[in-house]
Amino acid sequence: MSAGAGPSIGIREIGAFRAAATVFVKEVVDALRDKRTLLLTLFGLVISGPLILMLLFKLISSEVDRADQLKLPVLGAERAPALIAYLERERVKIEPPPADFQAKIREGVTEVVLEIDEKFGDDVAAGRAGRLRLYYDESRQRTGATTRAVRALLRGYAGLWGEERLALRGIANDVGQPLQVDVVNLSTPQQSGSQTLSILAFYAVFATLLGGVASAADSTAGERERGTLQVLLSSPVSRGAIVFGKWLAVAMLGCSVLLLTLTGFYLTLQFGPVPRVGIPFVFGAREYSGFLLILIPLACCFAAILISLGALARTFKEAQTNSQILITVVALLPVVQMFQFGKEPDWLKWIPVNGHFHLLGKVLRGDALLPVDWVASLSVPAVIIVVALLLAARNFKSRS
């Protein structure tokens, strides 16, 4: 032991900033050594996001392929050779239907079967409408696209046939078709793609949140549970500085997970098997940086709330249960948006999570973000951060 009274070994009054920085570094090192949590986060969020995106793309591609190569089992194809010829011209592959095709449709093995009525030829010869029957199973989602395609083809054939008949009688086409509907789609191709990509927004928000849950609980309630809190609080550092340092660490971890998740999406969309369906799925540098700028304030806000919830808890487990509250709210808020029909109300952008979803949607659609959008996405989280950290500093004390 060194002799002499008083702080003789170069003790300096530690400033709040340096204290917070010391706490920050320690918490980051501590969290990075928690390999199990780290791996879970990595696999749970960073890898599963792009994986889901790939599956989605595979689904879209296979739908497109199926629509391209339509196979149609026809019962009684010989009864309407002109119709069959028309369908084959439209690149439909005509097949004989399987035995007991109704059961096969119900099982989902066969999607749709066309039956040509036995009296089709007679009916048509007598000037009556020829009857066709289309079998499908409404409850099977995947058959929807095929059924729609077949019905459109049949309507097209009926239209052509009708036109020929009118022409034979010297009547103009317009008589039989008093309505002409031209469909004008005002969405840009990017906007169509954004519908599919909105899953990215959901994933990114969750990555932002879940990236910090474990470290927030560990650095607050874990500290209390292990019995290190008393020691920490008896060091000459203010509670505010300690809480601030811990918040910075949790926020940084949340942001890192966000960064990795977005990078995963970016790489998937740049180099992954993006389906060629005429719709661009745009997630380039602009979308990447837009997502980051919008979600970093949210990550910091989540971190503050998690720290605040953790400071209230006595054990790590209790802190995790507390954070479930936040996770549930964050999961439910976008659902409200999904049930929102028509235009989203203007005030929605001021609600955290909802507002951020709204902005992420705008980024994906390629819309410009207005200054008021930025004010909304920054100011509300900032207020929440201040309040949550003050509460955390108040509650972060040793209790027996």
Next chain:
Amino acid sequence: MIEVAGLTRRFGPVVALDNVKFRAADGAITGILGPNGAGKTTLMRILATLILPDSGTASVDEYDCVADSLGVRQRFGILSDAKGLYPRLTARENVAYFGALHGLPRRTVRERTGMLFDRLDMTALADRRTDGFSQGEKMKTAIARALIHDPQNVLLDEPTNGLDVIATRAMRELILDLKNAGKCVLFSSHIMQEVSAVCDRIIILNRGKVVASGTPSQLIAMSGRPSLEDAFVTLLGSAEGLER
């Protein structure tokens, strides 16, 4: 130097400390002896500025525990009843963290840590994570942590708990070293032998009150009994006091 006067603290209906008054001088080891529930831990916590007293004053080197808690914490090295460590940090990192929080320059932290681990015979374990440490190894790490900033005042709450005979002896030597270096050591224990082996002055606490204080020989004289243990029992008022 630690001075306490009129210190009172209640937890609901329980009076944990009742008008406690004592003085612990520099260059001396002051023992707080008392059965479980006597108020030792509450006293330690007030001194560590973790809780506030209801009334009375406590000061460390003339820094008030309530008004200037940061100053008090700078002058204290505390080994409290909570001896938790960060399991994912090494022993050295655990100690260095608190050195940094005390505002020590990095070089000083390195030197002090090396010196303390050497003194505690912990050098071989210094760079292992504290995860699998034994009770004694954890205790030694916690002691190094409490002394990293070479505090003038040292608060030791049951420091020999969980230590084997050899480690206990080493701990005693360490405490005596602190005394010889002119430090003010406050040592709380419910184990009589521990207290009598090292303490210059003993304060006996029971049910939140100071029931006696003085040097070991003064206490023996006061009680009129042949040994310190008998004196302790007599001064507590009943043998039951020891077992509670």
